[in-house]
Amino acid sequence: MSKFTILGIISCIGALILIIFQAISSVMGTEAVWKNLTLVDIFEPEFFAWTDKVSWFGIEKMLDFLIAMPLFLLLLCIGILSLIIGGLFTK
Numbered sequence: 521m522s523k524f525t526i527l528g529i530i531s532c533i534g535a536l537i538l539i540i541f542q543a544i545s546s547v548m549g550t551e552a553v554w555k556n557l558t559l560v561d562i563f564e565p566e567f568f569a570w571t572d573k574v575s576w577f578g579i580e581k582m583l584d585f586l587i588a589m590p591l592f593l594l595l596l597c598i599g600i601l602s603l604i605i606g607g608l609f610t611k
Contacts (some may be wrong), residue, residue, distance in 0.1 A: 531599030
């Protein structure tokens with residue numbers, strides 16, 4: 521197994537575990553509201569202030585999209601991409 525395949529499997533498992541824990545926490549809450557975790561929720565917003573200074577051909581919008589994307593979806597996309605890369609470049 522390549523490192524990309526291992527990274528993909530770990531990332532997909534992490535996304536699944538995150539979905540399960542978010543579902544359990546939303547059921548246990550009194551309001552039963554599903555709250556998606558994002559990178560901004562985990563880290564402070566000032567860590568992402570540098571993305572406003574990037575102005576190369578719309579890269580700022582792509583970075584803002586990735587930062588605001590739900591974390592389980594980001595992990596799942598990284599996992600799928602890593603599995604594809606690991607499948608293409610195996611020995």
